[in-house]
Amino acid sequence: MTSPNRPRSFQEIILRLQNYWATQGCAVLQPYDIEVGAGTFHPATTLRALGGRSWAAAYVQPSRRPTDGRYGENPNRLQHYYQYQVIIKPSPANLQDLYLGSLRAIGLDPLVHDVRFVEDDWESPTLGAWGLGWEVWCDGMEVSQFTYFQQVGGHDCRPVSGELTYGLERLAMYVLGVEHVMDMPFNDPDAPIPLTYGDVFRQTEQEYSRWNFDQADTEMLFQHFKDAEAECARILAAPETDAAGRRIPMAHPAYDQAIKASHIFNLLDARGVISVTERQAYIGRVRALAKACADLFVTTEAAQA
Amino acid sequence: MPDLLIELFSEEIPARMQARAREDLQKLVTDGLVNAGLTYASAGAFSTPRRLTLAVEGLTASSPTTREERKGPRTDAPEAALEGFLRSTGLTRDQLEARDDKKGQVWFATITRPGRPAAEIVAEVLDTTIRNFPWPKSMRWGAGSLRWVRPLHSIICLLSDEAGATVVPLTVEGIAAGNATRGHRFLSPDAFTVTGFDDYAAKLRRAHVILDSAEREAAIRQGAENLAFARGWEIVPDDALLAEVAGLVEWPVPLMGVIEERFLDLPPEVLQTSMKEHQKFFSARNPKTGRIEGFVTVANIDTPDDGATILAGNQRVLAARLSDAAFFWENDLREAKSGMKAWEDGLKSVTFHNKLGSQADRIARIAALAREIAPLVGADPDQAERAAKLAKLDLRSAMVGEFPELQGTMGRYYALAAGEPEAVADAAREHYSPLGPSDAVPTAPVSVAVALADKIDTLTAFWAIEEKPTGSKDPFALRRAALGVIRLLVTLGLKAQLRSLLTQHGEVVRADTAATVQEGNAVIARSRYADITRDYDLVEIAKADGRRLTIHSWSFNGETVADLLSFLHDRLKVYLRDQGIRHDIIDAVLAQPGNDDLVLVVNRATALNAMLQTEDGKNLTQGLKRAGNILAQAEEKDGVEYSFGADPKFAETDEERALFAALDTAEPAIKAAIKTEDFPAAMTAIAHLRAPIDAFFEAVQVNTDNQIVRRNRLNLLHRIRAAGQQIADFTKVEG
Known part of the structure; x- marks a missing residue:
């Protein structure tokens, strides 16, 4: 990692990825404004992978996994982290080459490193989605997930979307040669006010870890889950035409409620109030919502070729 | 005689699927060619992560012309029948021939199928093969509808002979076959063309691709051993890992690294499992210390810095992984040293099966049963009970949570850390054994007690809730548990009265249902x-x-016990059949009393089997059956049982007297031998009856007119039957 091309900070890696995928023709979107567990939950991936319309988008997605909180002490684990997500439909024939180009862009030269595509099939029980692909290894470390979506929300994907997911902190720590995430330079180390990842996030990791594990009001969360589920069902059951006679099915507002339910479930899980048998039942309930949203989305304008 | 070269070039094929894919490609294509009338001299299939290749040598240039004669309708049949015949043969009326047949004039058609050139057949066969390839999992990509294991990019389909090479015209979903391929993804990314298999393999090698997985495996093995040798270490052999790694690289470059000192105190199984599962590293052992101190990773590339960057990266990843493992190990050890109470409590909330309570309930049952069994296997009851209570606690440890395959192995370490004696700790590791038909059976008494108790509890428990294996479905691995019980008892010669054991434990299980x-x-x-x-x-x-x-x-009654015992008997038959003992011999033995003592059953069957291999044994069976049949017929006819009072004084011939004498000798000998379960001696004793029985039947007519003599002879036959029944039910023996 002595290349002169080497980035100097976390944000530089993000900026280079944004720039690279913009150059490849992707719409660079912004993060979705609801808590999610992974970049895949962004409607720009889940819903846009459905239907016949072509699509190309790239974005950073803040992701929350309450059970992974470690009060900012673990070198690799965080309850809040960033994923970089690329989705292109139909998947282009040169998607692997495009991906390798992105590694070069952030300073990983495949002629010096050992880059490998190792079988890893992806499945999301909560989204009723699966695909085939690989985890991409760089010198033995997983740096990305590479998936050809086959099904989302119970619907066959036609055409197929190619999805790339980079775990940004882990990737950046490797590129920057940092051992503990909190020590990673967030902005340029020579900036007038240099900030580390820890300067930005250590305190929030502590606060959220405490709240996630000990403080979140579980009764309220159970109620929120029910509310989200009920609102999702109500939106989906609403007539497709409004009072003025316009056909406006509301797939996205319904889907918002589905991802809210999913996140609330994750919080309840972190609080340890969901038993093993109940877990499956909750996942099934979220999947039912996601599928119903997918069923509606495929009838809308955005899903038509 | 042309040669055929096929290459299917795709994105990375999962390593675990490659061996099967090579076989399938070869079989599907060569079968297709042969079915279409071509022949070939030899064929070989190859794979790398990015390509599946088939080379067929000495293919015939075309299929032969064939002629088929077909009989049609009579010449005076309705027009419609004739039209149908013409349609089915593809001929016109003037091409038919009218011939005389038994029932009048009949139309005959001669269909000539001209031979077809190999290229045409190859194109069809390859198209079908690609579209119907039996991948365990396949996918679509882009806007297409073709399915392949990962996106398929190009196809080589080339027929070559002395005159040169020709591309077979073929297009599958927009991919036209050609004569071009690519080399290593990074080292030689450009396309090049080939003229035949030798040229293809040679150019690939220049383009940094070793085509043959066996050659890659050999290179990896050799390279790793050389690296280890240079340090005075040895590689821990692992053929499954070798095959997998060879399927992940086209240009293998083994690199050796050293495990940091701070991780060397981790148990070797932990190091090995973590490196293998997460990183696909080979373990290197230092024979001087006996510890695993290094690793070999296999890169897919030669780099300007001779792999220094790659090795540094791998080393970093390994350090992070082993830090996790060390963290688990230290936390687990702390818990182990404090008595594992938290794990014990934890298992109370883990459901074993929703109709059978928790893991803690299950462990309590196993512990009680292990105590019960202990005297039988020569174990100390307190130790057996203690060992059973500890054996599964590691299921709650962090290490087993991360690496489930280390269950038992970790249990042993934690039990030792808790200050338990070796015998108790060993049982944690050994009580899962034997897991199959060939792995080792534990021999230490405490381990055996827990292993038996574990398996018998599993069988009893699932029988109690009527979850038995059906057909190919055996979700709780009950067949394996049964085979485990059989192998433990039989291999170690443990005489257990299973009927009472199962009855008693059935009650214990029932309490938890x-x-x-x-x-x-x-x-x-x-x-x-x-x-x-x-x-x-x-x-x-x-x-x-x-x-x-x-x-x-749920009930657990005599019927349940009988059913479970008969399941064990069925598995015993499978087990003994694999040892070369026929099922009819086992059936003949299972009909005897004491069939719930499997050691007795096996000893009896083995001895019977040995006797039936001898000339005396084979003939004796005939004699016993003959005696039985005559007796049965007479008893049915006369409505009485001839079972007492044969008296030598009514004997008329020497042969008859000789048989009396032989029985007088054999009967007590058989009885005594059976009593001491000396089955070979019992067999020898009964085998001595062969000659007198044969001679008796040769010389004597049983159903004679003299009723006193007849009755006496029938009663004598009864003595023969009774002697046989002490050994086995000979009516069940075939032949």
Whole structure:
């Protein structure tokens, strides 16, 4: 990692990825404004992978996994982290080459490193989605997930979307040669006010870890889950035409409620109030919502070729 | 004689699927070619992560012309029948021939199928092969509908002979076959063309691709061993890992690294499992210390810095992984040293099966049973019970949570850390064994007690809730548990009275099964069967109110025991058949008393089997059957049982007298031998009856007119039958 091309900070890696995928023709979107567990939950991936319309988008997605909180002490684990997500439909024939180009862009030269595509099939029980692909290894470390979506929300994907997911902190720590995430330079180390990842996030990791594990009001969360589920069902059951006679099915507002339910479930899980048998039942309930949203989305304008 | 080269070039094929894919490609294509009338001299299939290749040598240039004669309708048949015949043969009327047949004139057609060139057949066969390839999992990509294991990019389909090479014209979903391929993804990314298999393999090698997985495996093995040798280390052999790694690289470059000192105290199994599962590293052992101190990773590339960057990266990843493992190990050890109470409590909340209670319930049952069995296997009952209580606690440890395959192995370490004696700790590791038909059977008494108790509890418990294996479905691996019981008992010669053992443990299991109080179909209360008694009050109160409540529970009765025992017998038959003992011999033995002692059954069957291999044995069976048949017929005809009082004084011939004498000798010998379970001696004793029985039947007519003599002879036959029945049910022996 002595290349002169080497980035100097976390944000530089993000900026280079944004720039690279913009150059490849992707719409660079912004993060979705609801808590999610992974970049895949962004409607720009889940819903846009459905239907016949072509699509190309790239974005950073803040992701929350309450059970992974470690009060900012673990070198690799965080309850809040960033994923970089690329989705292109139909998947282009040169998607692997495009991906390798992105590694070069952030300073990983495949002629010096050992880059490998190792079988890893992806499945999301909560989204009723699966695909085939690989985890991409760089010198033995997983740096990305590479998936050809086959099904989302119970619907066959036609055409197929190619999805790339980079775990940004882990990737950046490797590129920057940092051992503990909190020590990673967030902005340029020579900036007038240099900030580390820890300067930005250590305190929030502590606060959220405490709240996630000990403080979140579980009764309220159970109620929120029910509310989200009920609102999702109500939106989906609403007539497709409004009072003025316009056909406006509301797939996205319904889907918002589905991802809210999913996140609330994750919080309840972190609080340890969901038993093993109940877990499956909750996942099934979220999947039912996601599928119903997918069923509606495929009838809308955005899903038509 | 042309040669055929096929290459299917795709994105990375999962390593675990490559061996099977090579076989399938070769079989599907060569079968297709042969079915279409071509022949070939030899074929070989190859794979790398990015390509599946087939080379066929000495293919015939075309299929032969064939002629088929077909009989049609009579010449005076309706027009429609003739038209149908013409359609089915593809001929016109003037091409038919009228011939005389038994029933008048009949149309005959001669269909000539001209031979087809190999290229045409190859194109069809390859198209079908690609579209119907049996990948374990396949996918679509882009906007297409073709399925392949990962996106398929190009196809080589080339026929070559002395005159040169020709591309077979073929297009599958927009991919036209050609004569071009690519080399290593990074080292030689450009396309190049080839003229045949030798040229292809040679150019690939120049383009940094070793085509043959066996050659890659050899290179990896050799390279790794050389690296280890240079340090005075040795590689821990792992063929499955070698095959997998060879399927992940086209240009293998083994690199050796050193495990940091701070991780060397981790148990070797932990190091090995973590490196193998997460990183696909080979382990290197230092024979001087006996520890695993290094690793070999296999890169897919030669780099300008000779792999320094790659090795540094791998080393970093390994350090992070082993830090996790060390963290688990230290936390687990702390818990182990403090008595593992938290793990014990934790297992109370882990459901074993929703009709059988928790893991803690299960462990309590196994512990009680291990104590029961201990004297039988020569173990100390206290130790056996203690070992059973500890054996599964590691399921709650962080390390086993991360690496489930280390269950038992970690249990042993933690039991030792807790200060338990070796025998108790070993049982944690060994009680899962034997897991199959060929792995080692534990021999240490405490381990054997826990291993048997574990398996018998599993069988009893699932029989109690009527979850038995059906057909190919055996989700709880009950066949494996049964084979484990059989191998433990038989290999170690442990004589257990299974009927009473199963009956007794069945009651223990039943106490843990789920029971319900129901009103109609609605469940009012649910509890362990043992706790259901308090619900009787509920039922009584309800009755007073005029409600009709009923209690539903599982039963474990004599029928259940018999059924489970017969399942064990079935598995025993499979086990003995693999040892070369015929099923009819086992059936003949299973009909004898004491069939719930499997050691007795096996000894008896083995001795019987050995005797039946001898000339005396084969003939004796005939003699015994003949005696039995004559006797049975006479008993049916006369309506009496001839079972007493054969008297030598009514014997008329020497042969008859000789048989009396032989029985007088054999009977006590057989009885004594059976009593001491010396089956070979019993067999020898009965085998001595062969000659006198044969001579008797040769010389004597049993059903003679003299009724006294006849009765006497029938009673003599009874003595023969009775002697045989002490050994086995010879009516079940075939031949």
